[in-house]
Amino acid sequence: xxxxxxxxxxxxxxxxxxxxxxxxxxxxxxxxxxxxxxxxxxxxxxxxxxxxxxxxxxxxxxxxxxxxxxxxxxxxxxxxxxxxxxxxxxxxxxxxxxxxxxxxxxxxxxxxxxxxxxxxxxxxxxxxxxxxxxxxxxxxxxxxxxxxxxxxxxxxxxxxxxxxxxxxxxxxxxxxxxxxxxxxxxxxxxxxxxxxxxxxxxxxxxxxxxxxxxxxxxxxxxxxxxxxxxxxxxxxxxxxxxxxxxxxxxxxxxxxxxxxxxxxxxxxxxxxxxxxxxxxxxxxxxxxxxxxxxxxxxxxxxxxxxxxxxxxxxxxxxxxxxxxxxxxxxxxxxxxxxxxxxxxxxxxxxxxxxxxxxxxxxxxxxxxxxxxxxxxxxxxxxxxxxxxxxxxxxxxxxxxxxxxxxxxxxxxxxxxxxxxxxxxxxxxxxxxxxxxxxxxxxxxxxxxxxxxxxxxxxxxxxxxxxxxxxxxxxxxxxxxxxxxxxxxxxxxxxxxxxxxxxxxxxxxxxxxxxxxxxxxxxxxxxxxxxxxxxxxx
Amino acid sequence: xxxxxxxxxxxxxxxxxxxxxxxxxxxxxxxxxxxxxxxxxxxxxxxxxxxxxxxxxxxxxxxxxxxxxxxxxxxxxxxxxxxxxxxxxxxxxxxxxxxxxxxxxxxxxxxxxxxxxxxxxxxxxxxxxxxxxxxxxxxxxxxxxxxxxxxxxxxxxxxxxxxxxxxxxxxxxxxxxxxxxxxxxxxxxxxxxxxxxxx
Numbered sequence: 001x002x003x004x005x006x007x008x009x010x011x012x013x014x015x016x017x018x019x020x021x022x023x024x025x026x027x028x029x030x031x032x033x034x035x036x037x038x039x040x041x042x043x044x045x046x047x048x049x050x051x052x053x054x055x056x057x058x059x060x061x062x063x064x065x066x067x068x069x070x071x072x073x074x075x076x077x078x079x080x081x082x083x084x085x086x087x088x089x090x091x092x093x094x095x096x097x098x099x100x101x102x103x104x105x106x107x108x109x110x111x112x113x114x115x116x117x118x119x120x121x122x123x124x125x126x127x128x129x130x131x132x133x134x135x136x137x138x139x140x141x142x143x144x145x146x147x148x149x150x151x152x153x154x155x156x157x158x159x160x161x162x163x164x165x166x167x168x169x170x171x172x173x174x175x176x177x178x179x180x181x182x183x184x185x186x187x188x189x190x191x192x193x194x195x196x197x198x199x200x201x202x203x204x205x206x207x208x209x210x211x212x213x214x215x216x217x218x219x220x221x222x223x224x225x226x227x228x229x230x231x232x233x234x235x236x237x238x239x240x241x242x243x244x245x246x247x248x249x250x251x252x253x254x255x256x257x258x259x260x261x262x263x264x265x266x267x268x269x270x271x272x273x274x275x276x277x278x279x280x281x282x283x284x285x286x287x288x289x290x291x292x293x294x295x296x297x298x299x300x301x302x303x304x305x306x307x308x309x310x311x312x313x314x315x316x317x318x319x320x321x322x323x324x325x326x327x328x329x330x331x332x333x334x335x336x337x338x339x340x341x342x343x344x345x346x347x348x349x350x351x352x353x354x355x356x357x358x359x360x361x362x363x364x365x366x367x368x369x370x371x372x373x374x375x376x377x378x379x380x381x382x383x384x385x386x387x388x389x390x391x392x393x394x395x396x397x398x399x400x401x402x403x404x405x406x407x408x409x410x411x412x413x414x415x416x417x418x419x420x421x422x423x424x425x426x427x428x429x430x431x432x433x434x435x436x437x438x439x440x441x442x443x444x445x446x447x448x449x450x451x452x453x454x455x456x457x458x459x460x461x462x463x464x465x466x467x468x469x470x471x472x473x474x475x476x477x478x479x480x481x482x483x484x485x486x487x488x489x490x491x492x493x494x495x496x497x498x499x500x501x502x503x504x505x506x507x508x509x510x511x512x513x514x515x516x517x518x519x520x521x522x523x524x525x526x527x528x529x530x531x532x533x534x535x536x537x
Numbered sequence: 538x539x540x541x542x543x544x545x546x547x548x549x550x551x552x553x554x555x556x557x558x559x560x561x562x563x564x565x566x567x568x569x570x571x572x573x574x575x576x577x578x579x580x581x582x583x584x585x586x587x588x589x590x591x592x593x594x595x596x597x598x599x600x601x602x603x604x605x606x607x608x609x610x611x612x613x614x615x616x617x618x619x620x621x622x623x624x625x626x627x628x629x630x631x632x633x634x635x636x637x638x639x640x641x642x643x644x645x646x647x648x649x650x651x652x653x654x655x656x657x658x659x660x661x662x663x664x665x666x667x668x669x670x671x672x673x674x675x676x677x678x679x680x681x682x683x684x685x686x687x688x689x690x691x692x693x694x695x696x697x698x699x700x701x702x703x704x705x706x707x708x709x710x711x712x713x714x715x716x717x718x719x720x721x722x723x724x725x726x727x728x729x730x731x732x733x734x735x736x
Binding site for chain 2: 001002029114172242244245248324338340341348350351382457
């Protein structure tokens with residue numbers, strides 16, 4: 001019988017079966033379940049696969065590169081914005097190349113179901129000049145993992161696997177292949193390519209440029225890029241990744257009117273595209289994310305109008321694709337859908353009943369009349385919901401760690417009573433360096449670390465901050481007199497308001513750690529956390 | 538054979554358990570399945586939905602096209618109506634009558650029922666109350682699955698086996714509670730007057 005797996009789980013199982021030795025990741029929707037599946041898999045212990053969460057995506061990718069350096073197969077997993085954090089190592093490891101197979105899995109989130117943008121990771125792949133694989137369904141996602149690792153080793157390049165939310169979080173029946181053994185340790189024969197001083201880097205960059213031809217040749221013959229030409233020449237469709245499913249949903253009953261080029265491997269297979277272009281009167285490019293393929297094929301000087309897609313308004317530029325949007329763009333008649341009855345009101349997400357963040361926001365809100373309502377800088381996590389009514393506490397949410405540094409910049413400009421609210425895990429992910437900036441200048445800001453002892457938004461994974469926040473803050477140089485703790489409970493409300501008022505009056509850096517475990521943690525987890533804190537203090 | 542089902546509710550209400558039963562039952566009948574679900578921010582008390590597609594041929598899109606759902610099965614009445622654009626003209630609506638109110642502008646529940654009754658094929662049952670009488674309000678989702686089981690083209694045996702295997706690691710008591718909920722839901726839906734009156 002087939003195994004029923006989420007797209008994310010199929011990728012995870014595919015990686016295990018392809019001889020994985022370690023997965024490195026920081027949780028982020030929609031990518032989280034890939035790592036979690038490997039953590040929970042029975043095979044993981046038996047095969048001694050590394051699965052512990054990393055502090056952020058950059059440390060994760062560097063560790064994966066380190067494992068690859070030893071000749072073993074490693075995978076690094078993140079959501080799309082995580083690749084921004086890891087982009088330094090990503091751009092440079094395409095220059096150095098890799099040793100053991102290294103697959104970078106990045107989950108994009110078109111429609112921003114759980115993200116602050118819709119950035120398309122294929123741009124990064126192109127930028128770094130590495131091959132990109134973009135599976136169209138769950139079975140292909142499983143199958144492509146064997147290929148991805150083999151291909152990475154063959155080319156000595158990292159391979160980018162780009163997926164989207166809808167593939168990540170949709171289940172399907174999967175057939176497994178036999179499992180390949182892990183690589184033995186084998187250090188690189190020549191390590192100079194990993195030492196990117198200019199004289200080495202220049203050589204490596206030349207090599208990378210020359211690999212482009214080989215990459216395109218592989219894309220031409222890849223079974224993941226399938227060209228089907230039909231007798232009817234009216235429309236040719238280029239369908240990238242999951243977009244292929246939306247196309248087939250519309251035309252699978254009768255494909256004879258359409259020529260289709262399915263793309264699941266980049267760089268683009270130019271010869272195949274040329275064939276399709278010559279064969280058809282019109283080309284529709286259907287791709288999830290930005291119009292990256294369409295832009296490449298589009299005629300800059302407007303001398304023909306054969307290429308259609310997002311740039312021509314045939315498909316919307318924002319939001320994820322669906323069968324109806326794609327059907328429309330193919331000119332297939334769509335029954336006008338009924339609209340949602342007017343009586344239905346919106347139901348935005350909100351903080352859980354009894355959440356400690358709420359008590360913290362109530363404390364801050366008590367002081368808003370005194371300090372003004374635009375002084376609170378927020379960050380990424382559940383507590384971002386504090387920007388919504390009825391709390392309306394938080395004014396900003398940009399990227400991991402930006403609360404502290406934005407508060408500092410605003411204070412530099414003269415804003416008084418600037419407050420940064422950041423979660424424990426977001427703090428260790430990207431807040432610590434910003435805090436050092438604030439320590440260095442003794443910036444007049446109050447940083448509140450809302451410590452719930454978990455990476456709560458993504459499913460309460462273990463936070464590396466647990467039991468270490470005080471020492472980290474002291475180590476960074478926060479003055480002990482202005483490193484305070486509060487317990488955000490209703491009964492402590494007045495006391496907490498006074499504490500915050502006092503620290504706001506201090507015209508230097510204060511850090512308040514607001515400590516209360518996430519309400520979603522089980523009793524056992526809370527006990528584990530207690531003993532961990534005890535063992536660390 | 539191709540069936541499209543939308544499961545809807547509020548984050549935390551357990552629609553993924555219903556999805557898991559449908560998935561396992563469909564797989565045991567060697568059918569093709571795609572089932573998309575919502576993870577992330579919306580799970581914090583927001584509107585959530587799952588698209589379940591079962592077919593004897595390959596299923597392409599993970600999402601059900603608008604106007605193509607054969608059934609919307611909801612654990613909450615307003616969340617049922619949110620997915621009306623997906624309902625096909627002969628599609629069924631099955632819902633728990635109990636509102637989950639975590640917003641300030643939640644409509645009157647009678648108005649919601651009136652709206653649901655405008656569609657010819659609907660079942661509104663107090664699944665939570667039935668579940669409580671059986672012994673645990675958490676099994677309301679299995680009451681609803683039972684109520685909708687006549688509309689779902691999977692055999693009762695495969696659904697029951699799926700329920701058994703899903704809960705067997707917990708305890709026999711929990712397995713039986715869920716099975717009872719399923720049967721109770723099935724019975725009530727049969728007796729439900731609206732089901733035949735409007736058909």
